[in-house]
Amino acid sequence: MTIHLAIILPLLMAALIPFIYKLFTKIKIGWLVLLVPVTVFILLARFIPLISSGETRTYTYEWMPSLGINFTTYLDGLSMIFGLLISGVGALVVLYSIFYLSTKEALHNFYCYLLLFMGAMLGVVFSDNLMVLYAFWELTSVSSFLLIAFWHHRRASKAGARKSMLITVSGGIAMLAGFIMLHAMTDSFSIREIIAEMPALTNESLFIPAMICVLLGAFTKSAQFPFHIWLPDAMEAPTPVSAYLHSATMVKAGIYVVARLTPVFAYDLTWFWTVTIVGLITLFWGSFNAVKQTDLKALLAFSTVSQLGLIMSLFGMGSLAFHVDIDASTIIYTQAAFAALFHLMNHSTFKGALFMMVGIIDHEAGTRDIRRLGGLMTIMPATFTIAVIGSMSMAGLPPFNGFLSKEMFLTSALKVAEFDIFTLSSATALVPVIAWVASVFTFIYCMIIIFKTFFGTTEKLPQDRHIHEAPIGMLISPFVLVFFVIAIFFFPNVLAKYILAPAMLSVYPGLASMTDMTPHVYAWHGFNTELWMTIGVVVFGFVLYATLSKWRNIYNTIPAQFTLNNAFNRVLAEGENVSSFITKLYMTGSLRHYSLYMYGFLILVVGSYFAFSDTFRFSMENNAEIHVYEVLLVLVMAVAAVAMLFAKSCVTATVLNGVVGFGISLFFVIFRAPDLALTQLIVESVTTVLFLLCFTYLPTWKPEKTSHRQKMTNATISILVGLLVVAVSLSVLYFNEFKTISSFFENAYELAGGKNIVNTILGDFRAFDTMLEVVVLCIAGIGVYTMIKFRTKKGDDRHEN
Structure with missing residues (x-):
């Protein structure tokens, strides 16, 4: 538990600093922060006699055991060296920063970033699981980016932070690929277990590619040639950051990975x-x-x-x-x-x-x-x-x-x-x-x-x-x-x-x-x-x-245009030009164009598959009887959908859109899906109310003028998409080459304890996906809030271009 505490303590204090700083503004926050690395150093120093005798300590908290990913910390001689450096030099840097940085600086931000980096570095050197190590590895890149760009009003600071982020994160992604290859060869993410299987794996086809990918990550982080160009630019950070990140800790992370995986490669x-x-x-x-x-x-x-x-x-x-x-x-x-x-x-x-x-x-x-x-x-x-x-x-x-x-x-x-x-x-x-x-x-x-x-x-x-x-x-x-x-x-x-x-x-x-x-x-x-x-x-x-x-x-013999820095800048500039050119080709600002791209791609991919494979299946033998009221309901929805194309006002379009939506709700009722019917009714009701509330602010309804050629294109795309969706729907009913997954979800009560299959799918079976969707919405909300909070005021010219 002690080693986990060494990692968690800096991260926990980093989360608390913004609140502590507001509550105790008269206290010089640096003295409080100093207690964290000193405590971690003392915790680790207690293990020196034990480690020097050749023993090790391992602590495991299960995280995702089914995937072989657990929060396992491993304390041995190698991790002890780096742990003592991170905490010992960290304590001296914090003490130095108390006298170096002005109280006018955003000290709560500085120490929050510094502790975040400290915890991430300790996580890197104490992690036995490759995936956990990678998570902390990228956290060091993010936190170092924040530290290098601490003086964000300086153009050079922002440029240096961006360069370090791009190079180290790119190398980190390559290293992740190497870790995945190691897992493919050994069926384990544990560094100790992988080492135990060597040298039997040297003949594996993935051995050399895994080695190269891991070294790319190590070389970029430890500023090895030709990836060293980010380190001089990162010196725009405050001196305590340079003394900590670029002499004792961050740049040593790549050294640590090379030392740790030497018995592997x-x-x-x-x-x-x-x-x-x-x-x-x-x-x-x-x-x-x-x-x-x-x-x-x-x-x-x-x-x-x-x-x-x-x-x-x-x-x-x-x-x-x-x-x-x-x-x-x-x-x-x-x-x-x-x-x-x-x-x-x-x-x-x-x-x-x-x-x-x-x-x-x-x-x-x-x-x-x-x-x-x-x-x-x-x-x-x-x-x-x-x-x-x-x-x-x-x-x-x-x-x-x-x-x-x-x-x-x-x-x-x-x-x-x-x-x-x-x-x-x-x-x-x-x-x-x-x-x-x-x-x-x-x-x-x-x-x-x-x-x-x-x-x-x-x-x-x-x-x-x-x-x-x-x-x-x-x-x-x-x-x-x-x-x-x-x-x-x-x-x-x-x-x-x-x-x-x-x-x-x-x-x-x-x-x-x-x-x-x-x-x-x-x-x-x-x-x-x-x-x-x-x-x-x-x-x-x-x-x-x-x-x-x-x-x-x-x-002076080497022209400036042939330097690595110039090459890096040229690659970025050309990359921006190419991406801007490509983006302008499809980002036309026209919803019609975007719809054409999406539906055209759908027709091309799915339609081609249907055309060149024996996938389409259709039979009326086992279908249920179609009642007259179902046919009438379909006709009403079809007429409403077509009529929407010829609507002359917002009210008419909204009403017709509601007819289609509420018609779908009736179909859910007919097919005995009350929960879906209720959801659809709520969505349609809210949508209709929102449209009505926005009518005051909407521009006058002016149907877009389209040429005969555009109308034919629209009609062709619409008909093809409609036919394709119908073909896919019918084929799904009669395609029996693979076992349906519905049989698995029928055991929802036994597997997840829920009687509603739909709810268990959303909340249990694909909970990770649902959680990520919530995270995406949360990030979008934070972005919107940030833009509103820090929007440039009228007449404020303090921002940089």
Whole structure:
């Protein structure tokens, strides 16, 4: 129950905040919200001794057991890491936001969205059922959209939110298809049960398509190349959002899925190649593009892309452990996954601190533009300290935690180069080369953060602001994070033993008996290849930074029209143009045209089926006797329907329409269907009254002038539809190739406890469909209410086009 509570608590508080905010406006809502992630962190921390001993915890609430979809939470080493990050960093972000955000902001909306996202992320990492995981996965996209667009009056914020939504949701839909394929292969949605069936399923025809679809979802969410373009634009969100979503949580969701499903797909080398190559390309491209940025937040955005690529590539390299014998070589390749988990933790600490540092600079100096910054070291020494520790850790220098995981990354890259896969040793030899080059660019942009922002003169700083050090409340959270940056360097094996080792058993469940699978972390390994590569990174990095002005023009060699962002914008623009063109073809504003389209399609599809199949059946042998009064009633309804076409006034048309409707009611009475007769009578009565009430506002009755050709078309369509409906009705009576479903509903009382078959069909047998219809009506009502509530007032020009 505890794990379910960890998910439900943020979601419940998100629902209560709008009411609490109105009732207690004098209370600073952030302090109340802070209790939620702190409580979740404490709840999870209680399980650390249990999980570190190799045990797991599972809790299940049945939801749709007939479909195999249950709310099952699974707490193991891997989900524990992400749960602690989500709640721990979440608590620091909430504390930071209390001092960062102005009380003039819509804080109740901000914290509602933030808690909604927190609950969704916890749902993703704790869900054992793929369908439940997917539901929370898409909820993270929706809540992050709301957070990125929090400053909705800014055009860039809305554009960034829209781009992130489109890319991540599209990937999520692909991932859903992959989950469905996994279910088709295993007949289970449980991740643990699917893992248990591996590697027997690698020969299934759906295995590779399922892998590709799942990776599309993971790559889009974790901003891997070429889907990384949404992350820099998402930096238009408030800094607390960037520090939380884009360094510690949302972008790590894709990493989590890759880590969790590695035991499922890693038995095929396609997983290794895809994950490793995409990760390395992302690592290089992110670090390369970070150097050219002039906005500190944009620089950190591309650095995040690069670091995510590093972690992703490590999980790819670690999958080689599934292709070697269980011996010492296996341990070598499992260390890549250990490095990935280690750097995952390290990245959350130093990147979270750096985002908060940038937020402090923006808050105090009023700008994030590197070209307008300089000399802040003496003005903001505490912020400078945060920047140095965070940047040096990200650059992979001692004595900071990033150095340890970066060295392990280089070790893994070198080991992969020794692994001869399909005799393509030259391809794997490129892995350490790409890793080293990307590390050089990482070092360069870390130098830019420190020297361009804090060194030099203060002449370029905005002169209209009194720049000073941030208040102590805003410094607490980043200082807590940089404390862990240093502490993990000196005590890495505490983290390895209690947090990382259990997670390794989740990534490699088949190797659980290997007690030495988790390496002992050392800060000094002697003068080995990895150390010389790090020294080379520092030397070349300093040289390239010093000569940055001489080679920076290289970024201008790629024309803007060939960038991924431009391609994305072109696709959207062309998509809108094509859809607008198609829409204008059929959205003519004429009811006659719409009727022609619908009935024409009906005639084409159903009529073609009747024409080319032996479906039409008709026999008078078993029909009941037709009475004279039934014939007369039909004639009256037919005459009323035809006469309606020639009506000259609204009253006449309404009366004739009522004749047809009430005639149908009489037929229901004759056929002993009193409930349907009563329903029809009510509908006709209400419709007639509504028409009469609206006559005052209706325009003068002016029959549409139609040409002879249009009249012939109308008559032809009408006659064909009428004949088709009659043919379908008669065929249904005599078509006996399939067993009728009515026999099932005849047991309505035993199955659903209802004596009225129609009511049980609506309320029980198709209750889910009925519920969705109600949801659609509810959404439409909310939309109408919203348009009325927020309609643009006359003379109000505050809205943006």
